[in-house]
Amino acid sequence: MSNNLLEVIDLRTSFDTERGNVTAVDGVSFSVAPGEVVGVVGESGCGKSVTAESILQLLDPSSTSYSGQILFGGDNLLRLSEDALRKVRGYRISMIFQDPMSALNPVFTIGDQLTEAILAHKRIGKRRARAFAIELLAKTGIPEPESRMRQYPHQLSGGQRQRVMIAMALSCDPELLIADEPTTALDVTTQAQILKLLIELKDEFDAGILFITHDLGVVAEICDRVVVMYLGEVVEYTDVHTLFDNPAHPYTRGLMASTPGIDADPEDDLPIIPGAVPTLHHIPQGCRFAERCALVLPECRQQTIELEVLSDDHASRCIRSAELATGASLSNGGVR
């Protein structure tokens, strides 16, 4: 075993739907080391959230099946009993979500909910749990934590609610924090504060963070390594600097180009990725991105494309990766 905190190997998650079985996560592998922030990036429908939820098996068990391995602390989480899994969820792996309002109970005070979470995980008395809750709230930078304890979720702003969720997630000193778009619903000024807070807390607790986002700006701010997903597959993984300097997959390049940067000329159209992510019922043959790719070649559609390892910590699922990684500007000679 390596010194990784979490190792996901060939994870496959499929659902039974009215229109047949679909595989939302298809052979995904990655790892998270202690103290590391790993970003999972892609558009909606790429399987980012399903990947995150598969780790703790939060999806409806009656219609979901998993295969592969999720190694965490010497155990394969996919093999654990429901009882054993419950001792991982919220104890050793915590999760925060995009919408803190729907994750908090509207009829209980912040104090009740935080104390309940602490009591569920720690063998301490009510009074000490309450003191600990106030301490956690203070750590997340909420002003007047004592009076917040008596308030209900609707009395707090979105940023404050997300801080409460973070306090709850940290209440049991997790080894791994899974953050699913935690700042997407927040204002930029609040987002900047929450990202800063997550980094400080990660350093303090030496936890690993798996950060699900669609925002490359957020990736640039806080991630150490990045996994880019497209339609259920990993299409590129590497460290954050290589990703921004030498993106090797046309999808990664497309995502970067279509974000209006400071150098975007207002006189020019933004580069786009044509079309949209196909549904899981219509997964294309060959390269899944070929339909939308500006660099597509006839052979892209004729074979299953494997991840091509370009260097120690850089791989890309494209037959033209080697050319692309050199930073060359390519075309496909007008093939569609």
Add this chain to the structure above:
Amino acid sequence: MKSDQPVLEAHHLSKTFSTRSFLGRTTSENRAVDDVSLSLAAGKTYALVGESGSGKSTTGRMLQGLITPTSGHVTVRAADGSTAVQTTARANRDVQMIFQDPYSSLNPRRRIRGILEESLRIVGEKDPSVLRTKVDEALNAVGFSDEHAQRYPHEFSGGQRQRIGIARALVVNPKIIICDEPVSALDVSIQAQILNLLRKLQADLGLAYLFITHDMSVVRYLSHRVGVMYHGRIVEEANTPDLFAAPQHEYTKRLLTSVPIHHPSLRTSAKA
């Protein structure tokens, strides 16, 4: 119409929402918009930025005539150069709106053609052949064909629905479109498609946009002038390049330093 004259002006708009108790007594008052004046020019984009709760959407809704201002008024310049003064909520075919959420802003039980025809009927258009031609033109402008007109909203993706929202605004030939966070709910690749479309329509039709957003990179790319709202007031207004080069107000400065960096090499440990 002279091109340098504003097509829409807001004069000292204010909106106060009051919360009432069970017996109808006013218990608290919230001044959502406080003395906001701005003007929109043909073919130009005015971006209204600020955090949630700063009053940007309320301002947009007053301009469109969806809600009545507590005080102040809006003037809209008609094609013949005359101006209409608007002090209460009232539909105005010259001012249309595009909403943030393309999922909840389209009636799920109507076909696309029906949704667009309704906009025309509201402004008094009845002739079936005119309805048909105008709907076809509007759908065409956003890249859809007659075949799409027969489908229901759920058959479209988020980006496509936003195009339908744009077509619905265009169908009555407005001069001004209020865009309330039109790309915030979309993925970046789709966002770029919609931004390009909005720019093309502006160039082709000379539309004035009020673009409500919290995304500063979109502001820089798309807008000519920016108003920064904070606690219901416009605290700073400037031409876009000037605002980014030399922000004056404390809140504007904070907003600009909060924008995520575009490359990891720009990280600083001291970033606030």
